[in-house]
Amino acid sequence: MEYCCLVAEKPRLFQNSRDMILSLGVIVLLMVGSVAFTGMCSFEPGRPENGPVREVDAATFLSMEARSADFPVVNPDVPEGWVANSARRSTVDSRPAPVVGYVTDNGGFLQLTQTGVSAEDTATGIDSAFRERTDSVDIDGHVAQVYTSEDPQVRDVWVVDTGDVRLAVSGAAEREEFVELFQAALRAEPLPRG
Numbered sequence: 404m405e406y407c408c409l410v411a412e413k414p415r416l417f418q419n420s421r422d423m424i425l426s427l428g429v430i431v432l433l434m435v436g437s438v439a440f441t442g443m444c445s446f447e448p449g450r451p452e453n454g455p456v457r458e459v460d461a462a463t464f465l466s467m468e469a470r471s472a473d474f475p476v477v478n479p480d481v482p483e484g485w486v487a488n489s490a491r492r493s494t495v496d497s498r499p500a501p502v503v504g505y506v507t508d509n510g511g512f513l514q515l516t517q518t519g520v521s522a523e524d525t526a527t528g529i530d531s532a533f534r535e536r537t538d539s540v541d542i543d544g545h546v547a548q549v550y551t552s553e554d555p556q557v558r559d560v561w562v563v564d565t566g567d568v569r570l571a572v573s574g575a576a577e578r579e580e581f582v583e584l585f586q587a588a589l590r591a592e593p594l595p596r597g
Contacts, residue, residue, distance in 0.1 A: 461487035461503045468492065468501035470597030474519035474568045476501060478594060479587035484508030495571075496520045496528030504574075505584065511576025513584050518571065522564040525571050526550045532557040542585045565589070 462478050469476035481487075489504035493516065500518040507513065518525055526534060526548065534550035534557065541547075547561045560573045561581055570588050572581050 456486045456488050456506045458486050459488060459490045459503075461490050464490040465501060465503065466594055469594035472499070472501070472517075472519070472596070474517070475593035475596075476517055476568075477588055477591035479515065479584065479591045481505055481587050482508065482583055489514070494528075496524040507576050507580050509577065509580070511574065511580050513572055513574035513576050513580060515584055515588060516571040516573075517588075518569050520569065522548060522562045522569050525562050525569045526560055529560055529571055529573070534560060540582070542582055543589055545585070545589060547581075547585060561585070563589070567593075 465476055465478045485508060486506045487503055488506050489502075491502050493500050493502045495516060495518040498518065498520055500516050500520075502514055502516045504512060504514040516525070516529060520528065526536070532552055532554070534552045536548050537551045538549035539546050540549060540561070542563065545563045545565065547563045550560045550562065552559075558573045558575065560571055563570045563585055570585065572584050574581075
């Protein structure tokens, strides 16, 4: 019995790379067709827009932080349209500091850090970036020291020393919005300590 004649010829479909590409095309079309009917994905050509801002409970976070802090912690009454979207405990110069981030009504972002370390240590200890004091701004009788960097990737930090606490604001927003956040923080009453 001869085995050479029993080997079947390969079907024409699998003889070159063009056939493989056509097979992959059919698979991709089937995949797109089956996923499209689930309604689990969407495609919107054009420029991406900002989605809704996720809101966090800054009041509860700051209230808990005030109980353990050795300096007065405030919950600023921010302007209407601003949304607290992040709250975390950070460190400034190796000491705990509550940080709350806000999305402004103009789409800017600012974060307020409250700490008990000195103003100079706040400016240098807020992160590892180098900044120099380049300006000062009067805000309702308090002087905000503005620290900037030549590196465009490093955000400015404004620091106000109220005597009991240092307030630091950094972010990407208009100058007036920095002032508004400081005004709200300076007007706020300290939260009860534990």
